[in-house]
Amino acid sequence: MDGAGNDFVITDLREGGRMTAEAAQYLGDRDGPFGCDQIIVLEERRERPFMSIWNADGTAAGACGNAARCVAKILFGEEGGEALAFGSPSGDLRASLQDSLVEVDMGSPRVDWDEIPLAEPCDDTSSLPFDPALRARFGLPSPAGASMGNPHATFFVDDAESALLESFGPEIESHPFFPDRVNVSAASVKDGVIRLRTYERGVGITAACGTAACAALVNAHRLGLTGREADVVADGGRLRIRWDEETGHVLMAGPTCLHREGRF
Numbered sequence: 001m002d003g004a005g006n007d008f009v010i011t012d013l014r015e016g017g018r019m020t021a022e023a024a025q026y027l028g029d030r031d032g033p034f035g036c037d038q039i040i041v042l043e044e045r046r047e048r049p050f051m052s053i054w055n056a057d058g059t060a061a062g063a064c065g066n067a068a069r070c071v072a073k074i075l076f077g078e079e080g081g082e083a084l085a086f087g088s089p090s091g092d093l094r095a096s097l098q099d100s101l102v103e104v105d106m107g108s109p110r111v112d113w114d115e116i117p118l119a120e121p122c123d124d125t126s127s128l129p130f131d132p133a134l135r136a137r138f139g140l141p142s143p144a145g146a147s148m149g150n151p152h153a154t155f156f157v158d159d160a161e162s163a164l165l166e167s168f169g170p171e172i173e174s175h176p177f178f179p180d181r182v183n184v185s186a187a188s189v190k191d192g193v194i195r196l197r198t199y200e201r202g203v204g205i206t207a208a209c210g211t212a213a214c215a216a217l218v219n220a221h222r223l224g225l226t227g228r229e230a231d232v233v234a235d236g237g238r239l240r241i242r243w244d245e246e247t248g249h250v251l252m253a254g255p256t257c258l259h260r261e262g263r264f
Contacts, residue, residue, distance in 0.1 A: 001070040001073070001074075001256060001257060001258050001259060002066075002070070002207075002236065002256070002257050002259065003065075003066030003067065003069045003070050003102075003208065003210065003254060003255070003256050003257075004066055004207070004208040004210075004234055004236045004237030004238065004239055004254045004255060005206075005207030005208045005234065005235060005236010005237050006037055006038075006064075006066035006067070006206055006207055006208040006209060006210065006234075006236060007036045007037050007207070007259075008036050008037065008038050008039065008040050008064075008066075008067050008070055009027045009028070009034050009036045009039050009040070010040045010041075010042060010067075010070060010071065010074065011027070011039065011040065011041050011042065012042045013041055013042065013043045014042060014043055014044045014049070019039065019041045019052070019054060021054070021058035021059070022058065023039075024039045024054035024055070024056070024058045025056070025057065025058040027039045028054070028055070028056025028057070028058075028203075029056070030056075036056065037056060037200065037203050037206045037207075038053055038054060038055055038056065038061065038064055038067055038203065039053075039054040039055075039056070040052070040053060040054075040064070040067045040070070040071060041053075041054070042071060042074070045087055046087075048085075048086060048087060049071070049075055049086040049087065050086060050087035050088070051067065051068065051071045051086060051087070051088050052088075052089060053067060053088075053089065055200075055201070055202030055203050056202065056203050056204075057202045057203070059202045060089070061089070061150055061201075061202065062089045062090045062149040062150045063088065063089065063090040063106070063148055063149025063150045063211050064150075064210060064211065065104060065106055065148070065209075065210020065211045065213070065214060065252050066208060066209070066210035066254070067210075068088065068093050068095070068104045068106075068210070069095070069102040069103075069104050069210070069252070069254060069256055070102075070256050071086065072084065072086070072093075072095035072102050072104060073102050073256045073258075075095075076095075076097060076102070082096055082097045083095070083096045083097075088149075089149070090107070090148075090149030090150075091107060091149075093105065093106070093107075098253050100255070101240075101253045101254055101255060102253065102254070102255075102256055103251055103252065103253035104210075104251070104252055104253075105249050105250075105251050106148055106149070106210075106211065106214050106249065106250045106251065106252055107148075107149070107249055107250070108247075108248045108249055108250070109146045109147065109148055109214070109215065109218045109243075109250055110146065110147040110148075111125050111126075111145070111146050111147075111218070111222070112125070113125055113145075115147055116145045116146065116147045116151050116152075116178075117147075117151065117178075117179060117180060118145065118177060118178065118179075119176055119177050119178070119179050120177075122145075125144065125145040125146070126144045126145075126219060126222045126223055127142045127144065128142055128143050128144065128145050128153070128177075129142070130142060130143055130153070130172075130175075130177055131175065131177060134168070134171060134172070134175070137168075138164055138167065138168045140155050140157070140168065141155060141156060141157065143155045144156070144219035144222065144223060145219075146215040146218050146219055147215075148211040148214045148215050148218075148250065149211060150183060150201065150211055151178055151180055151181070151182045151183065151201075152182065152183045152185065152211065152212055152215035152216075152219075153172060153178065153182045153183070153184050153185070154185045154187050154212075154215055154216050154219045154220075155184070155185065155186050155187065156187050156188065156189065156219075156220070156223065156225065157186050157187070157188055158188060159188055160186045160187055160188040160195045160196060160197050161188075161195065161197075163186035163197065165184070165186050165197050165198075165199050165205060166199075166205060168184070169184045169199025169204075169205065170199065170204075172184045172199075173199060173201055181201045181202070182201060183198060183199070183200050183201045183209060183211070183212050183215075184198065184199040185197065185198045185199075185209070185212045185215070185216055186198075187216045187219075187220070189220055189225045189226060192226055192227070192230055192231075193230060193231050193232075193233060194213075194216050194217065194220055194226065194230055194231070194232045194233065195233050196209075196212060196213060196216050196232050196233065196234050197234070197235060198212040198234070200212070206236075207234060207235045207236030207237075208234035208235065208236040208237060208239070209234070210239065210252055210254075213232040213234065213239045213241055213252065214241055214250045214252055216232055216241075217229075217230055217232060217241040217242075217243060217250070218243055218250060221243060228242065228243045228244070228245055229241065229242040229243070237254065237255060238254065239252055239253065239254040240252070240253045240254065
């Protein structure tokens with residue numbers, strides 16, 4: 001399945017079995033028979049659905065918004081209704097149907113330095129004191145940091161399309177300033193719409209990243225670049241992100257698509 005172009009192999013293990021790092025690497029390998037951005041495991045925990053997330057390199061991830069929407073689409077097909085909840089590594093997720101779109105409540109963003117996390121204290125995480133020499137090499141501004149269950153660094157540039165993400169993404173992903181590694185995004189804002197490209201931790205450049213879109217909206221609003229709601233356009237499609245003022249939660253709505261299914 002994919003959510004706005006962010007593609008997954010969703011493995012249903014509710015009747016038994018377990019995922020391993022080696023199996024995740026096999027399923028995620030784009031030179032193999034499958035290939036995807038992340039591997040999602042659907043299982044039962046405490047008598048309710050739970051999704052766990054594996055990156056294509058075999059490492060675990062704490063959150064994936066587009067995968068959550070895909071899992072919700074599967075569960076809506078099984079259970080019916082217009083709202084449901086299921087578990088994830090970063091906590092319970094609530095989903096609803098909005099016409100043809102699936103919306104997921106991604107919870108509250110974390111913007112304190114030790115929650116992102118960063119290697120050193122920082123009073124203003126909307127403008128991180130990140131490696132001036134590296135930024136100068138690529139002509140990058142100070143990034144804004146946030147966690148949506150996984151860490152994000154958003155670089156607001158004049159033109160996200162021309163940003164050399166394939167070059168600076170790998171360097172920043174594993175930079176010691178981010179002790180848990182980081183998802184790296186180049187974003188630009190025009191007419192209230194965010195154009196976003198993301199180098200995902202443990203994966204590489206992807207067609208879309210839901211948590212990156214959520215972090216981009218949060219960071220754009222903190223910097224006064226957008227309101228609390230905006231469309232985020234990734235290479236693979238468009239997401240609608242809303243940072244609810246009353247609850248503090250970030251909600252993400254967008255399309256999902258089932259490409260194929262089978263048993264192995």
